[in-house]
Amino acid sequence: MNDEMRQELQQIKQQLEQLTQRLQRLERRIEAKTQAASAQPASLKTPSVAPPPATPAQPIPTPRREARPVLPTPSVEITESATSNAVGALEQVLGSKVALYTGIVLLFIATAFFLGWAWTRLTPEGRLAMGYLGGFALIGLGVAARHRSDEWFIDGLMGAGLATLYLSTWAGWGRYALLGFAEAFGVAALTTGVGVGLALWRNSETLAIVATLGGFSAPVWLRGDGSSNSPLNFFGYLTVLNAGMLAVATAREWRVQQATCLVATVVLLVGWALESYKPEFNRMTLSFLTVYYVLFSIAYLLPASIRREPTGEIDLAQFTIASLIYLPYAYLLARELWQASPGALLAVAGVIYLVLSVLKYRLQDAYAAATLLTLGGVCLLGAIAVELQRAVQAVVYSLLTAGLLVVSLRYQLRLVYGYGVMLALITAVVVFVTLLEPIRTALVLLNEHGVALLAWLVGMGVSLWALHRSIRVEPTMPLDGMFPREVLGATTALGILVGLLWLSAEQTLYAFELAGQRGAPQTHMLVSLEWTVIGAGLLLGGVRQAIRALRLMGLSILGFTVFKLFLYDLSFLQMPYRVFSFAGLGLTLIGVAWLYSRFGRADQTSTL
Incomplete structure (x- = not known):
């Protein structure tokens, strides 16, 4: 009988004693009440009187039984019992697990001391034999005690035996030189196989972790395999070891063992790269690194997909x-x-992530789909940034932003909506950086700046249309909690205004520069007329479609044109260009006033 059973029996005994005491107290109270009722004085009895006239029989009520009082257990007993349990639990931990682990550490140190002492006392064969006998003895003790001891005690003995076998193999290879590389590697692999077998037999993750650490430590202390000249053996060993260990960990759902495999693989690869990597190993390293990543990805994602969980x-x-x-x-x-296409790997990885995201989404695995979607988006954005020029980046980012916002607003996808907002900010930064670079293509609108601005305007225009339609259909939406659609719409409209003004002014000036008329007076007059036409067109479209955002954008451009005309154009425009500028803008404003006088109340409820 072990200590846990004794403790449980002691608790049951205490509870029975408490119950007995409560029953005795209850019996005494009942007996006292009975004696008091029988000893009542005769003078208090009711005198006899003539019986009353006969009345119809009435049902005799059944007396209600008095509920038995429940006597609470004194708090002193509860406190003493809790204190006793806490002390007993601490004693159990100290006397069992702490004692076992301390003993294992001391035994391991004793083995190391013994191997060092045996260097001068025993023959090399005897030293090695003693180490292996000690390891097998510990494993045998664990097997023999499997029906008499707790699980943690048995696992501790077997784990200590496996560690002793690994230590003895290291001594036979590195210190005593009794084992060659092939023999030491074979013994280490056999020890790892024994550890995995014991872990499966015992269903013990602890033994699996010990075997995993032992298997991954073999390349560290087994040197001289020629891995500095060709790492194929090293990479192949890690592939087989990871495949086996991850298969066991995945089948038994041992998450700590999976994490152990990942950490050990990273540590070994980093150590090898710092010590033995050469440029000629590039292709082999990338191939095996991808194989390891695929193995870990399968272990993490495939089981849930098979179980449809x-x-x-x-x-x-x-x-x-x-x-x-x-x-x-x-x-x-x-x-x-691949110096010609450095972003090819990121592009391929991004596409694979997106495909897996769709599959996980169909399996109703929302968090996995979101994770894969995030990784895919990051990889594709990175590939675009690496592979394409700045102007092309602006085009792709603009179209991607519009697509993400349209899809997220259509299906109310919070994650996609958040990505669209972040990508819109990134697109604005990329377009701004593109405009800071000089124009290299001698074409109007189809140069670096013109293409970037046109794509940005198209993307923002589509986004603004989707926002306007979404707000009119559903004034409130859960997406507003992440980033209000009204704020995003106003920011998008402001970006469109700036883009239109910049595109018109820059490309007009660049056209005159290409024609050899840089600084001509008609250049700025033409810019003012273009801004007037753009503002009037937006205002007219806003009136016809009853969209307040377009009307406000048109009024803003016209107002900015008025300020430009008085503050800038008036200082250098000569006749007759001054007349044309003022007359054109004045007639346009009169037309605006007429529109508002006739259609000003057409849309009082629209906010966007």
Whole structure:
């Protein structure tokens, strides 16, 4: 009988004693009430009187039984019992697990001391035999005690035995030189196989972790395999080891073992890269790095898909960590390997992530789909930034922004809507940086600045239309909690205004520059007329479609044109250009006033 059973029996005994005491107190109270009722004085009895006239029989009410009082257990007993339980639990921990783990550490240190002492006392064969006998003895003790001891005690003995076997193999290879590389590698692999077998037999993740650490430590202390000249053996060993360990961990859902495999693989690869990497190993390194990443991704994502269940949070976290480790190093290797297309790997990875995101979404695995969608978007944006010129980046980002916002507003996807808002900000920065660069193409509108601005205006125009339609159909939407649609619409409208004014002015000036008439007076007059036409067109479209945003945009452009005419054009425009500018803008404003006098109340309820 172990200590836990004794403790449970002691608690049951205490509870029975408390129940017995409560029953005794209840019996005494009942007996006292009975004696008091029988000893009542005769003088208090009711005198006899003549019986009353007969009345119809009435039902005799059944007396209600008095509820038995429940006597609460004294708080002193509860406090003493809780204190006793806490002390007993602490004693159990100290006397069992702490004692076992301390004993294992001391035994491991004793083994190391013994191997050092045996160097001068025993023959090399005897030293090695003693180490292996000690390891197998510990494993045998664990097997023998499997029906008499707790699980943690048995796992501790077997884990100590496995560690002793690994230590003895290291001594036979690195210190005593009794084992060659092939023999030491074979013994280490056999020890790892025994550890995995014991873990499966015992259903013990602890033994699996010990076997995993032992298997991954073999390349560290087993040197001389020629990996500095060709890392194929090293990479192949890691591939087989990861495939086996991840298969076991995934089948038994041992998350700690999966994390152990990931950390051990990263540590070994980084150590090898710092010590033995050469440029000629580029292709092989990238290939095996991708194989490892695929193995881990399958272990993290495939089981939930097969069971048609949502992917667990721990699996998603480990998958994200593995992706963030793999992508930067894979990109660096691919950039050296494919110098003509350095972003090809990111583009391929982005497409694969998006496809997997769609599959996970169909399986109703929302969090996994969101994670894959995020990784895919980041990879594609990175590929675009690496592969394409700044103006082309602005075009692609603008179209992607419009697509994300339209889809998110149509299906009310919060995550996609957030990505669209962030990408809109990134697009604005890219367009601004593009405008700071000089124009290299000698074409009007079809140069670097013109293409970037046109794409930006098209993307923002589509986004503004989608926002306007969404707000009119559903004035309130959950997406507003992430970023209000009215604010996004106003910001988009302001961006359109700036883009229109910049495009018109810059391309007109550039056209005169290409014609050899830089600084001509008619240049600024033409810019003012263009702004007037743009403002009037937006205002007319806003009136016809009953869209207040377009009307306000048109009025803003016309107002800005008036300020430009008085503050800038008037200082250098000569006759007759001054007449044309003022007359054109004045007639346009009169037309605006006429429109508002006739259609000003056409849309009083529209806010966008």
